[in-house]
Amino acid sequence: MARILIVDDSPTEMYKLTQMLENHGHQVLKADNGGDGVALARQEKPDAVLMDIVMPGMNGFQATRQLSKDAETSAIPVIIVTTKDQETDKVWGQRQGARSYLTKPVDEQTLIRVLNGVLQA
Numbered sequence: 001m002a003r004i005l006i007v008d009d010s011p012t013e014m015y016k017l018t019q020m021l022e023n024h025g026h027q028v029l030k031a032d033n034g035g036d037g038v039a040l041a042r043q044e045k046p047d048a049v050l051m052d053i054v055m056p057g058m059n060g061f062q063a064t065r066q067l068s069k070d071a072e073t074s075a076i077p078v079i080i081v082t083t084k085d086q087e088t089d090k091v092w093g094q095r096q097g098a099r100s101y102l103t104k105p106v107d108e109q110t111l112i113r114v115l116n117g118v119l120q121a
Contacts, residue, residue: 001025002047002119007037007063008081009055013104017050017081020108021115034058038066041073048118051098053082053089061096068097077118081106 001024006017009032018028029046031037035058041049049067053060060080067073077099082089085103093101099118102111 001027002115003027003029003044004115005029005031005037005041005044005046005049007031007034007049007055007060008052009033010052013052013081017106017111020106020111023108024112026115034060034063038063038073041067041076042070045073046076048115049076049078050081050115051078053080053084053093061092064093064098065096077121079114079118081111 004021004026006014006028008014014030021028029040029044031040033055051060051064064078067076067078079100080093080098081102083104090101100114102114
């Protein structure tokens with residue numbers, strides 16, 4: 001199936017998202033901060049990125065903006081997966097280039113439905 005990069009500094013969230021993706025046959029790449037996530041996306045060219053917002057160093061908004069503005073990575077869809085559930089956060093995430101925005105805790109069926117949607121777009 002698809003290669004999905006998870007960028008999240010929480011080991012618990014990383015584990016949960018990895019299990020959900022692997023249950024559906026996806027290969028998982030991992031980065032625990034925005035800077036490493038951007039570097040790994042450039043190097044590995046995953047099919048999609050699941051991006052947390054609140055991380056040390058480069059946050060998820062900054063990382064999403066870098067990926068969406070870079071010609072090398074602009075075609076990789078970014079789905080923001082975060083605890084930040086304010087409407088302004090969602091709008092800002094989309095302005096940075098995110099294709100979708102999910103609020104934690106994310107339901108497995110919702111995650112897979114949204115992921116399949118951006119992969120087929």
